[in-house]
Each structure stands twice: as C-alpha cells, then as structure tokens.
Amino acid sequence: MTDIKFPKGFLWGGATAANQLEGGYQEDGRGLSIADALPGGPERFKIASSPDFNWEIDSDKYTYPNHVAIDHYHHYQEDIALFAEMGFKVYRFSIAWSRIFPNGDETKPNEAGLRFYDHLIDECLKYNIEPLITISHYEMPLNLAKNYGGWKNKQLIVFFERFAKTVIERYGKRVKYFLTFNEINSAAHFPVMSQGLVPNNGANDQKNVFQAWHNQFVASAKAVKIAHEFNPNIQMGCMILYATSYSYNANPVNQLANLQHNQDFNFFCADVQVRGKYPSYTHRYLAENGLTEADLDRTPEELDLLKQYHVDFISFSYYMSSVTETTGESDETVAGNLMGGVKNPYLQASDWGWQIDPTGLQIALNELYDRYQVPLFIVENGLGAKDVVEADGSIQDDYRIDYLRSHIEAIAGAINDGVDVMGYTPWGCIDLVSASTGQMSKRYGFIYVDLDDEGHGSMARSRKQSFYWYQKVIKNNGTDL
Ligand code: BG6
Secondary structure (H helix, E strand, C coil): CCCCCCCCCCEEEEECCHHHHCCCCCHHHCCCEHHHHCCCCCCHHHHHCCCCCCCCCCCCCCCCHHHCCCCHHHHHHHHHHHHHHHCCCEEEEECCHHHHCCCCCCCCCCHHHHHHHHHHHHHHHHCCCEEEEEEECCCCEHHHHHCCCHHHCCHHHHHHHHHHHHHHHHHCCCCCEEEEECCHHHHHCCHHHHHCCCHHHCCCCHHHHHHHHHHHHHHHHHHHHHHHHHCCCCEEEEEEECCCEEECCCCHHHHHHHHHHHHHHHHHHHHHHHHCCCCCCHHHHHHHCCCCHHHCCCCHHHHHHHHHCCCCEEEEECCCCEEECCCCCCCCEECCCCCCEECCCCCCECCCCCECCHHHHHHHHHHHHHHHCCCEEEEECCCCECCCCCCCCCCCCHHHHHHHHHHHHHHHHHHHCCCCEEEECCECCECCCCCCCCCCCCECCCEEECCCCCCCCCCCEEECHHHHHHHHHHHCCCCCC
C-alpha cells in the first residue's frame, strides 16, 4: 500500500438513511413514505416493478421491515454513543421527509418531527461528531407519489423547496454539510425510490424520468440557494451512485459504448449539478431514449437557477464496478447495485453478486476529480454480508475488514494522486434494512443488531470485530490498517 497520510481533519464516520433504520413509522405525527410501501424480501424490486403495483400496503400478503427497522427512533442515543466510541468525526443520516411534512403538501411542518432531529443533532454534537444530512434519501411522502405522480410533477419542486428551507433554517446553524438527493442518477435503472415512479404512474416512459430529473435538479439548486443565503459556511453536495465502468475489451466499439455509458450513468446528473448546465451529449442521451430536448419542460428561469446555484462538492456511493459490452462477446452476467451487467473475469463478487473492486474506487476518485475539480466525499461504501454470531457472542467479520481495508488503501492511493477527498462514511455503520432486498440478513455494520428478516429479535446492539478495527483506523488516521 501507498504510505500516504490522510489529511488532518479527514472526516471518518459512517452513513445511514432514515427509512432503513429509524422505524417509528407512525410516531409523533409521521406520515407514510414510499419506503413504507415496499415489501421485505428479495422480490421487493420485482414487486415494485410490476404493472399493477400501486403503493398499497398489504400486510396480509407482505411484511414491511422499514416500519420498525432497527428502531433507531428510540435507540438513537445508544447508537450515537457507539459511533462516538468508534471515534466517528462525522455521521451521515437523512431526514424522513414525512416526519416533517407528513403528506408532503402541507404548508406547516410537524414540530414533533423537527424536534426528533434536533435531539439527534445535539447528541452528535455532544461527542463532536459533525452531522452530514441527506435531505432526501429514497423516501418521499407516499402522498406525493400516489396523488401527484412523483417527481415528474413540477409541484414537487415547491414542496421540496419548503421542506429543504424548513430543514436548513432549523438545523443550518449547527450543521455544515447537506446533500440534496441520494443517488440521484439511480433513476436510470430504477426510478421507484428516487423519483416515486412505478409503471403505474409512468416509470416506463423515459420522458417522465428525464422530466423528474430536471425537476430534481431545479429543486436541488433552490436548496443550494437557500443554504448559501442562510449561512455561507454551509457546504452543499450532490450525491451520485458511482460504479466505475470498464470496456469489456479493447474493441473500439465497446470502448465507445463504455465512454457513453459513463457519460449517461456516472456523469449526467453531476454534470448538471456541479457544472450548472446540461452537458453537450444530452441530445444523444435523449435520442437514445426516443426523446428530443423539446420533449422536456425546462424554462429559461430554471436553467438560470441551475447555472447560479451549483453544488460545492460531490458525494458518491461506491460499492462495485461494472463492464460495458455491446458486441455479444460475453454471455456471463452478474447482479449489482440497481444494475447488473457482464461479468468481469478479474473480480470476485459478494454473496449478492456485487463485483468487489477496490482499484475501481481509486479510478472513480481520479475520474471525478479530473472532470470536476471539486472536493469529493465517499459517503457510502461497504460489503453486504451474512454475519454469524459465535457461541461467545462475538462476530468475526474479517471479510468486511478486508473489503474496507482495500478500499481505504484505494482512497489513500487517490489522495497520493492529488485528489481532494473530504471524508469516508461506510454504509450501514450499524446493521439496517437493505434498500434493494428489504433484508436484515444483508448486513453492512460495525455494530450488529439482533433482528432477523422476519422481524424477530431483541434489537440488542453488539460490537463486531470490525468495530474495534475501524476504531483503530480512525484513531491513527488511516496510518495503520
Ligand atoms: C445505496 C443506497 O444504493 O446502497 C442505500 O443509497 C443502500 O440506501 C445501499 O442501502 C446498499 O444497498 P442495499 O440494497 O444492499 O441495501
């Protein structure tokens, strides 16, 4: 490994999302969110992609693990104390929109919901943990998806602006870092969670997906404006799902296809949110989806907002890489984070088929920094795995340590290359409900939670072997992995 030192003040920590850990889904006035309507189990995405899925909660037929999740709503003090024990410098969490505006379209916020995050933030600050807030992480109020048709509807810009203003003005004196939309580009493969679009309300019409993105870009720019005017010290980030992509081979046809895949998937949203304008290849990307620029409702005022209020830094998730092949030379496929693809013969995959590629993270950091020249924050990374509790209660998760160690080495490599990296928050620092499968058994945490896929368990928290390892890494600022 390279012997580069992580910069002083590097933000080591962990990341979660409200819908995947809080539970308390109807407490203190919280309204239902789209995540509450997604059934548990590996069929989750298949069910949500079926033509008749209409967001109805059918408890006779399905289980809904997000309703209770790991009950962080009542355990947050204990959980944050454990994060502090690991030495976290930063904690990334999201605000459940439906705790603040239960139906999304109210004009007055729910004070009890706001108070919960006041306490959460105070608890972080008590331990000198810097809060990093994702304003919207896969959980718009259910009403906005069901009755407004999700993000394709421009009214959502108004609702989001109200939500973002409320949150930024309430917490923005104590919180310096905000992200607008989690994995905004994920809609290219699966617009359910980030745009509230299912086949029933237009997910299969690409025009809706692009219009929804535009509306989210405008909403994000408005949030940046609000934050910078409220407190110039606030740093606003976009958040993208980055999966480094390789051409399957040296065939120029695959190389070009890979370049265009990168433009469309990895860069398109960031190009708009960081550079403040639609990229030059937009017309090609639209054309490949049967659309022209004229199909989108984009006003000059909106385009001007995008230009003026771009984000300050880029945050991204990185779990795996992918391969582009359009020449029919490979027939081996793999699963992946919202997208599968062709198998890379040089890589191993996780139990869920995600191809593990630490070098791809060093490439990602270099590619992003070369292109945008703004600070980067890795706000998700980790290994979803089945853990075994030994007879003495310990959890020997060496596989997780190996995964994280190799990715931290890759970050060090990128820092050595001159990339400006702000911090690293591994995903699911405490076990939580999986977004793609609704399983508890797909665990990422340093902290084990006694809860199974059927919702049975004491909810007791315990420290895995990786807990002590990460504690040491933070303490020595990445010099001893
Ligand atoms: C990211 C999401 O795609 O990956 C998280 O932002 C998600 O919400 C994480 O949990 C891991 O994916 P999964 O499906 O294993 O939970």
